[in-house]
Amino acid sequence: MAITTDRRIAHPGDLxxxxxxxxxxxxxxxxxxxxxxxxxxxxxxxxxxxxxxLATKLFLLNTGRVKYYRITKKGDEVLLWWITPGEIFGIGSxxxxxxxxxxxxESVEGCELFVWSHKKIRQLAAAYPRxxxxxxxxxxHYISEYSDRLIGLISETxxxxxxxxxxxxxxxxxxxxxxxxxxxxxxxxxxxxxxxSPFTASRxxxxxxxxxxxxxxxxxxxxxxxxxxxxx
Amino acid sequence: MAITTDRRIAHPGDLxxxxxxxxxxxxxxxxxxxxxxxxxxxxxxxxxxxxxxLATKLFLLNTGRVKYYRITKKGDEVLLWWITPGEIFGIGSxxxxxxxxxxxxESVEGCELFVWSHKKIRQLAAAYPRxxxxxxxxxxHYISEYSDRLIGLISETxxxxxxxxxxxxxxxxxxxxxxxxxxxxxxxxxxxxxxxSPFTASRxxxxxxxxxxxxxxxxxxxxxxxxxxxxx
DNA sequence: CGCAAAGTTGATCATAGTCAAGTTCTGTGG
DNA sequence: CCACAGAACTTGACTATGATCAACTTTGCG
Numbered sequence: 001m002a003i004t005t006d007r008r009i010a011h012p013g014d015l016x017x018x019x020x021x022x023x024x025x026x027x028x029x030x031x032x033x034x035x036x037x038x039x040x041x042x043x044x045x046x047x048x049x050x051x052x053x054l055a056t057k058l059f060l061l062n063t064g065r066v067k068y069y070r071i072t073k074k075g076d077e078v079l080l081w082w083i084t085p086g087e088i089f090g091i092g093s094x095x096x097x098x099x100x101x102x103x104x105x106e107s108v109e110g111c112e113l114f115v116w117s118h119k120k121i122r123q124l125a126a127a128y129p130r131x132x133x134x135x136x137x138x139x140x141h142y143i144s145e146y147s148d149r150l151i152g153l154i155s156e157t158x159x160x161x162x163x164x165x166x167x168x169x170x171x172x173x174x175x176x177x178x179x180x181x182x183x184x185x186x187x188x189x190x191x192x193x194x195x196x197s198p199f200t201a202s203r204x205x206x207x208x209x210x211x212x213x214x215x216x217x218x219x220x221x222x223x224x225x226x227x228x229x230x231x232x
Numbered sequence: 233m234a235i236t237t238d239r240r241i242a243h244p245g246d247l248x249x250x251x252x253x254x255x256x257x258x259x260x261x262x263x264x265x266x267x268x269x270x271x272x273x274x275x276x277x278x279x280x281x282x283x284x285x286l287a288t289k290l291f292l293l294n295t296g297r298v299k300y301y302r303i304t305k306k307g308d309e310v311l312l313w314w315i316t317p318g319e320i321f322g323i324g325s326x327x328x329x330x331x332x333x334x335x336x337x338e339s340v341e342g343c344e345l346f347v348w349s350h351k352k353i354r355q356l357a358a359a360y361p362r363x364x365x366x367x368x369x370x371x372x373h374y375i376s377e378y379s380d381r382l383i384g385l386i387s388e389t390x391x392x393x394x395x396x397x398x399x400x401x402x403x404x405x406x407x408x409x410x411x412x413x414x415x416x417x418x419x420x421x422x423x424x425x426x427x428x429s430p431f432t433a434s435r436x437x438x439x440x441x442x443x444x445x446x447x448x449x450x451x452x453x454x455x456x457x458x459x460x461x462x463x464x
Numbered sequence: 465c466g467c468a469a470a471g472t473t474g475a476t477c478a479t480a481g482t483c484a485a486g487t488t489c490t491g492t493g494g
Numbered sequence: 495c496c497a498c499a500g501a502a503c504t505t506g507a508c509t510a511t512g513a514t515c516a517a518c519t520t521t522g523c524g
Contacts, residue, residue, distance in 0.1 A: 070379065072387035080379060095369055102376050132364055137327055139371045144334050146378040147302065147312060153385055154427055155304035158480060187503065195386055197481055202503060218489055218502055390512060419471065429513055434471060450470060450521055 018172070019137035021060060021088045024130045033124055033131070037114035048105040048113070055092030055101050058121045061085050064111030068103045069192075079192035081142075084173050093118050094125055094135050149195070158196045162204050163229040165194035166214075170223050180214070180224040190221075250404070251369035253292060253320045256362045265356055265363070269346035280337040280345070287324030287333050290353045293317050296343030299421075302335045311424035313374075316405050325350050326357055326367050381427070390428045394436050395461040397426035398446075402455050412446070412456040422453075 022030045037060070042048070048059065051070055066083040080103045083089055092099040098118055116124070125131045152161050166183065169190075174181035191201035205221065208214050213229060215222040223229075254262045269292070274280070280291065283302055298315040312335045315321055324331040330350055348356070357363045384393050398415065401422075406413035423433035437453065440446050445461060447454040455461075 070383055072383055074387055076387055078383055078386055080382075091368075092372055095365060095372070099369070099372060099376075102372075102379055126361075129358075129361065129364070132361070132368065133327060136323075136364065136368050136371065137331070139368065139375060140324055140327070140331060140334075143371060143374055143378065144331075146375065146382065147334055150312075150378065150382060150385070150427075151302055151304055151310055153382070154310055155306055155308055186501090195382075198503085199482080199505090200480060203480095203505080206504075216503090418469090430471085431473085431514080432512060435473080438472075448471090 019134055019141055020086055021131065021134050021138065023134055025128060029128060033128070034114055036120055036124065037116050040111075040113045040115050042107045042111045042113065044107050044109045044111075046107045046111075048107060049090055049101045049103075051101055051104045053101050055090055055095075055098040056118045058088060058090045058093045058116045058118075059105070060088045060114040062112040062114060065108040066105050066111060067108050067189075068105050070103045077192065079189060082169070082173065082189075082193070088135075088138065091135055091139055093121060094132060096122070153195050158194075158200050159204055161194040162190070162196055162201060165190060166221065166223060167226055167229060169193070170226060174223070177222065180222045181226070183221045183223060184219060185221065186219050251366055251373055252318055253363065253366050253370065255366055257360060261360060265360070266346055268352055268356065269348050272343075272345040272347050274339045274343045274345065276339050276341045276343075278339045278343075280339065281322055281333045281335075283333055283336045285333050287322055287327075287330040288350045289322055290320060290325040290348045290350075291322045291337070292320045292346040294344040294346060297340040298337050298343060299340050300335045300337050301424075309424065311421060314401070314405065314421075314425070320367075320370065323367055323371055325353060326364060328354070385427050390426075390432050391436055393426040394422070394428055394433060397422060398453065398455060399458055399461060401425070402458060406455070409454065412454045413458070415453040415455060416451060417453065418451050 022033065025033065039062075042064075044064075048066065049055075049057070061083050063085055066089070067079060068081040068083055068089060069077050069079045071077055081089075083105070089105055090101060092101060093116075121131075125135075148164075152164060156164070169183055169185065170181045174183050176182075187201045187205065188198045190196075190205075191198045194201065196204075205214070205216050208229070209216050211228070213223075213225050215224065254265065257265065271294075274296075276296075280298065281287075281289070293315050295317055298321070299311060300313040300315055300321060301309050301311045303309055313321075315337070321337055322333060324333060325348075353363075357367075380396075384396060388396070401415055401417065402413045406415050408414075419433045419437065420430045422428075422437075423430045426433065428436075437446070437448050440461070441448050443460070445455075445457050447456065
């Protein structure tokens with residue numbers, strides 16, 4: 001099952017950094033939990049949840065990629081998170097009185113998802129308290145990431161934010177190649193995550209390419225010398 | 233007990249907006265939980281927790297005010313949250329394997345706090361699962377607030393961010409007067425929460441004062457016409 | 465009274481966003 | 495297999511926003 005594969009780049013502290021929903025359950029229990037989910041197969045560009053709707057379902061991405069974003073009043077899309085296989089979303093559904101989804105989720109490529117109803121996931125969380133604990137862990141991790149992003153946005157330059165974002169993405173969803181780490185992302189999405197306009201992203205990436213720190217291709221980045229991105 | 237008083241301004245949806253740690257427990261249970269805490273009495277400007285330390289204690293503010301912030305590499309203080317009576321912090325301590333505190337907490341005035349050790353709060357959370365659920369609720373609420381702040385920072389002007397911050401603070405910690413809602417905050421702190429320099433905050437507040445929307449005094453703001461702040 | 469904290473106000477300027485006008489690149493259908 | 499539409503990207507010129515700095519004034523407290 002794809003859920004068990006992990007292509008992330010290993011790095012110190014990795015274990016604690018990306019808490020998983022099913023961590024700590026025995027294989028048998030995991031199977032039970034997954035079996036009680038519906039499986040959704042979606043083509044790309046499908047809407048999954050919508051910001052502001054009542055959080056009535058919990059989702060676990062098995063394969064594919066999902067973007068999680070919000071729309072500003074002006075109509076711009078602000079990326080909150082790239083969801084990669086093994087990650088959950090719609091966590092508000094775990095509460096007795098569900099809250100509302102914070103963002104909108106949309107498949108970026110063909111996806112397979114495990115989906116639990118509010119009732120079902122509440123039952124499971126009651127049976128396996130570890131699930132609720134993992135959810136808390138995951139949400140705390142998001143808070144940590146968001147506060148980093150907030151601090152970055154306030155105190156760093158566009159260049160620094162881009163550098164940090166590339167490094168983080170490289171760890172989370174980079175594919176190791178013989179000549180570096182490849183990241184499948186467009187300038188636009190990268191800019192969205194780094195809180196930088198796509199033009200600034202393009203300029204900075206070109207600059208780094210000229211310096212030999214990375215190579216840029218349509219829709220992908222090959223990070224050659226990550227250490228040279230972080231000059232501080 | 234001060235914890236039961238609530239001086240916030242009532243507004244639609246209020247109940248769901250500020251989830252509390254002890255919500256849903258019977259009076260007897262609340263008493264038990266509080267009795268098993270240490271009580272700390274701190275003078276103002278006392279450090280309570282430090283960003284990066286292992287989250288080994290959970291805190292519940294009973295009286296006073298606490299600021300929760302992080303320090304940037306450049307040494308600037310970024311306010312993450314004003315903690316008001318009834319709110320908890322150090323939530324990472326609820327996890328089996330505690331994570332690290334995300335920010336630094338410091339009393340702004342004399343404070344009384346309930347403090348639980350990691351072991352104690354884990355016992356309590358096991359006995360009363362509602363506590364863990366409330367914690368999840370609280371953390372989700374923070375995420376929602378942070379993502380609002382992020383969106384605001386990206387897509388709004390300094391003026392709009394200030395306006396939104398004043399409104400939010402008014403609801404959360406404003407004191408109702410005969411002629412408006414009073415907010416005890418300095419330009420500097422307000423700017424910190426709105427992600428605006430104290431100079432910009434000063435200018436904008438003066439502007440609003442000239443327009444009769446609010447009145448400014450050293451360390452306090454009297455909001456006269458909150459509706460006129462949100463012109464969109 | 466004196467000092468520090470809080471606030472004001474003006475001048476200046478850097479950052480990065482916006483807009484315009486392009487150039488590739490890629491997948492699709494004829 | 496080629497044409498072409500549209501997505502992805504590049505590059506330059508321009509500029510608005512709000513930060514920064516400096517030089518104040520005002521306020522409140524010990």
